[in-house]
């Protein structure tokens with residue numbers, strides 16, 4: 001049986017089925033990584049599922065580790081723990097088991113940290129538009145905490161979409177960065193304003209619809225364009241696909257090893 005080589009040291013519930021987890025290795029060290037990369041978390045099939053999740057067929061053999069990739073939200077300068085921002089998929093194999101854990105519980109954490117969704121191919125003097133849905137915000141939090149965003153010589157804008165205002169994790173942290181750095185803009189947006197108990201004063205609608213309203217133009221004083229802007233996309237694949245199409249019409253190109261471009265993306269499923 002594979003050893004559970006890490007421990008959950010902290011858990012912050014943002015909303016039901018949405019939480020920030022801090023995980024520490026036990027007896028080994030976190031290797032160097034770049035902000036934007038991901039690690040793999042696992043739990044055995046025998047681990048209990050949390051209340052509120054769908055029942056599932058038994059995993060066989062029960063000690064088989066169910067593993068999934070998660071973007072790191074903590075700073076690349078922080079080596080004691082890794083932080084992850086995770087949403088529970090009720091029918092899922094891993095997340096209902098992860099959400100049953102409490103601080104002190106053991107789990108498996110892959111030692112390899114990898115991924116190409118970093119700022120390695122974004123020139124320092126280019127403006128950055130960071131678009132995300134739900135937990136797709138995690139890599140941007142890591143980039144901010146690693147001091148890669150607010151020290152740039154250009155504008156940075158985060159547009160984060162969620163269903164409700166209470167699902168907008170890291171809201172306070174991002175609002176503080178916006179307050180402290182004049183070149184940083186944080187635009188939270190929600191898709192279900194009618195469910196809000198207090199009227200939501202901010203943006204509403206899907207990221208792809210909001211993009212067409214040019215949300216950064218007024219705040220930046222100019223409209224982002226591929227001549228001076230790179231766009232990062234993370235989260236829901238439907239948002240990513242629509243955004244690639246819309247950005248393509250504006251002249252942006254997806255970055256690949258062979259053809260450098262201004263669109264960088266990470267699909268979660």
Ligand SMILES: Cc1cc2nc3c(=O)[nH]c(=O)nc-3n(C[C@H](O)[C@H](O)[C@H](O)COP(=O)(O)OP(=O)(O)OC[C@H]3O[C@@H](n4cnc5c(N)ncnc54)[C@H](O)[C@@H]3O)c2cc1C
Pocket residue numbers: 038068069070071072084085086087088089091092093094095096115134135136138266267268269
């Ligand atoms: C590189 C990479 C990084 C990732 N980083 C994160 C992260 O930081 N946070 C995070 O919550 N997830 C992240 N994911 C998704 C994660 O790996 C799992 O797929 C997810 O947690 C579901 O696992 P599960 O075993 O519970 O569900 P599964 O049994 O694997 O079911 C998968 C289904 O769940 C749905 N799903 C998967 N991810 C999500 C999601 N985030 N939101 C809504 N529905 C989803 C899709 O319909 C998918 O087909 C990432 C995926 C990749 C490839």
